[in-house]
Amino acid sequence: MEATPQTGPTRSRRRLKLVNFEIQENHISHETQGLSDKHLVVRRGKPFKVTLLFDGRMWNPKAERLALQVLLGEMSAKMLVRFSDKWSDPHSWSARIYPGNIGHRVVTIHVCAPVLSSVARYQLLVHIAGAHEQSSYVAGTFVLLCNPWLKEDPVYMPLDVQRQEYVKSDYGVIYMGTDVNFSQRPWSFGQYEPGVLEACLQLLQVSPQHLGNSHKDYVLRADPAYLSRIICAMVNSSDDMGLVEGRWKGNYKDGVKPTEWSGSADILHRWMASKGNPVRYGQCWVFASVLCTVMRVLGIPSRVVTVFNAAHDGDGNLITEEFYSSTGEKLGLSKDSIWNFHVWVECWMRRSDIGAGFNGWQVVDPTPQEKSAGIYRCGPCPVVAIQRRCLDTPYDTAFVYASVDADIVRMIVRSGKVVGKKVDTKWVGRLIFTKSIGSDVPEDLTDSYKRKKNQTHRVGVPVCLSSRSVVSFPPEEVCRSSRSATSRSSIQVCRLASCDVPGPAEEDASSLDVTLTVAGEPIVGKSINLTVTVTNPTNSTRLLREHLNAQLKEFNCSPGKSFWEGHQDVCIQPFEDLTRHHSIHPSKYEPFLAGDDILKVAVVIKDLKTEERVLAIQEFNISSPKINIQVEGGDSIQVKKEHTATVSFTNELNKTLNGAVLAVEGYGLLRGKQEARLTVLHPGETIEKKVTIMASTPGTKLLSASFSHSSSPSVISRSFHKVSIIT
CATH class of the missing domain: 2.60.40.10 (Immunoglobulins)
Structure with a gap:
């Protein structure tokens, strides 16, 4: 120079x-x-x-x-x-x-x-x-x-394999779906793509903190906790000139549907080209993956983490409430919600602001849910503070704790009355995953967030002393505990009518035990097989009514209208285990599929004599048919050398698909979207597309493919394929 x-x-x-x-x-x-x-x-x-x-x-x-x-x-x-x-x-x-x-x-x-x-x-x-x-x-x-290789730096990470994975690697895996049958999606962090570093620095330059007082902002940028807090707010566009605008329902035609993103570089480039206008649209895994890219670029070790059954505690009471009809249909009466999965980031740093006991991994969540100090951001929150339940530790520990460890109070409502209730202490945060070092296999982080709960009275909510997660209460006891322990919504329901349903006879005081399981892996086009098991621990024969209900839902929303129901009376003998098998035919759910759906199935067992009701639920995602992607010569290709990739989809469904479209994209590998189309795709037939790929920079790139047809409201299958680019 x-x-x-x-x-x-x-x-x-x-x-x-x-x-x-x-x-x-x-x-x-x-x-x-x-x-x-x-x-x-x-x-x-x-x-x-x-x-x-x-x-x-x-x-x-x-x-x-x-x-x-x-x-x-x-x-x-x-x-x-x-x-x-x-x-x-x-x-x-x-x-x-x-x-x-x-x-x-x-x-x-x-x-x-x-x-x-x-x-x-x-x-x-x-x-x-x-x-x-x-x-x-x-x-x-x-x-x-920042310098994670230097011991004196607050972001120092001792092992080289950790630094390679959490700082230098430009490839990650996001775990999605449900804890019953989760899926994984690769993500290209793209920190080595041209212009990504400049975009990350620009994020800092246009933050409200920098624009308001640049000198103070420059001074504070030495602290990784401050950096993570600034970038966390800037990744979403709720308060500032942030990167990504969120949308969770409705139409995505004026942007990109969140499920179509496969890497951060494209998002950062679009933001820079738009001169600070937000990129449309993102959901939690998009916000988290982009945040992980920026933090790795700045030198702060980071990893993407998925929490299965993550609670959004709307009123801050560490309790999440759900309401169901007497036939098992979930009702939209609660401000709280449970996301089947939620994705955030852990950043590694020493916390000089709160003491050495809280060093290590910190939760930083850029998805705009609640404000922290008046801004949509969350963290950095020490993972160890969550495990130790130090809820006043900065930042936002109580909110994050509720996300992974809140109790769920599920109430059955009929004619304005709470007629059944259970408290589940194990559903929230059932699994917490991140990508393993050097492998796509998930590393289970659940124990680092959660200690085993004592079977005691928690935050005013009755908890069963047994080890089972399904708990039922006699109706009159439900009403009393609802008034004392739950939030306004349940109190209002309880006051709609007096709880005058008679309780069980003294000899039948023990609850029924009910479980609901799904057999095998549910796949689009195949029947869904369910098993309901009822245990009668009493010495009396009991006449029961079984109500089954199935609803489609998005991962972060309450279910929609029920699409399948079943009702039948059954008799169970003393001390008997009764097993009931049910099947949902594809014709019952396929017309309602909208892509990336999750099914919620509930069973309510009612004792016709005592009117005691017991609820059990199960949520699972339906796996899509697979798209096959193969790169000629293997998945490692040389920079600036052309290679052929073959993408194919075989119709394994038992019906003909009209207007079949197979689309292929690959940021950094392929210009634009390329498609193959067939007017009719019969069962057993294959649609194929060959594309020529070439990369100009080393690193990890992703080929993505999607399949759709005219009789489906959206894409029914999507696949990603990792390609390593070598010099």
Whole structure:
């Protein structure tokens, strides 16, 4: 880079011809290869090399002082270049010339930023001062990031395999669906794509904190907790010029449907091209994956985490309420909700603001659900604080705790009365997954968030002393506990009518035990097989009425209208286990499928004599038919070399599909969307599309394919394929 003389009264004739930032060598040394081909990108607390080339008279170390100056907004640090091979104060900027690093017209200087420097793009100046003249030059700019390789840095991560996975890897896996039969979706974080680093830095520059007080913002950017809080808010567009606009229902025609994204780079590029207008649309896994990309770029170790059965505690009482009809249909009476899965990010850092006991993984959730200090963001919240139930720990620990460990109070309502109730202490946060190091197999994080619950009275809610998760109560007891322990919505329901349903006879006081299970893996086009098991622990024969109900739902919403029901009276003998088998034919659910659906099935068993009711539920996703993707020569391809990929879909359903469309996309591999179409696709027939792929940059890319047909309201199958790009 040619040095530019700085204007001013001290400027003399130019003696500094060129400044070489030694980008290739510095990037290798600082583990920043591929992040930028335009800027020097280095990590704080570790020296980097700058070479000065003089033209004409050489710099005279004996008669002239050589100094470097770094500028960041109103902040400035000037360092006198010294001859030494040792570094002293790690908290100050310093510049050294090692012995032997001076040539005829060349000087190599090693510059080291303080370990707690702010993450930003800095300007570098060179000053030469002698007895009779002074010269100053603008050398250029460089980007400074956090340093998880340095022990003194708050984001230090001790193991290299962890740093490779949580900082350098540009590939991840998102787990979705339900805890019964979850699916996995690959994601390309894309931090090595051109322009991604610049977009991440721009996010910081347009944050309300920076625009409101740039100097204060620059000072605070040394703290990874502050950085994560700023970026968390900027990933969603609810309060600012953020990246992604969320939408969870309705029409997506004026943007991209959230399920169609497969990587972060495309989203970041679109945001930059739009000059700060939000990219449409995202849902939790999109927000989290983009946040993970930005944090890894900034040097903060991060991973995407999925919580299955995540609670949204709307009123902050650590209890989630659900209401069902007497036939098992879920009712929309509660402000609380349970998401089948919710995705957030864990970031690794020391928490100097709250003490060493809360160091390590921190939950940072960019999905706009609730405000934190007036802004839609959540965290950083120490995972250890959630496990220890330290609910006042900053930031937002109580909300995150409820997401993974709230109790569910499920009430059966009939004619305005609460006629049955159960408390489930195990449903929320049943599984918590992240991608394993070096593998797509999920790592189970559940124990790091949750301790085993004591079977005691929790936050005013009656809890069964047995180990079973399904609990029932006599109706009159339900009403009393509802008034004392639950929130306004259940109190209002309870007051609609008196709870005058007689309770069970004394000899029948023990509850029925009811379970509902799904056999095998439910697949589109196949019947869904259900098993209801009822246990009678009493010495009396009991006449029961079985109500079954099935509803479609989106992962974050209450179910829609029921599409299948079943009712039958059965008799169960004393101490008997009664097993009931049911089947839902594809013709019952296929007309209602809208893509990425989850089914909710509930059974209510009613004792016709005592009118005691017991509820059991099951939620599961329906697996789509598979799309086959194969890359000629294997899944590792060379940069800038063409390869052929074959994408195919075979109709394994028992019906003809009209207007079949097989579409293929691949950001960084393929330009635009390519399609194959067939007017009719008979059972057993295959539709195929061959595409030519080529990558211009190394890293991990994804090919995505989707299949749809005219009789379906949306895509019925979607697949992703990982391709490794090597030099």
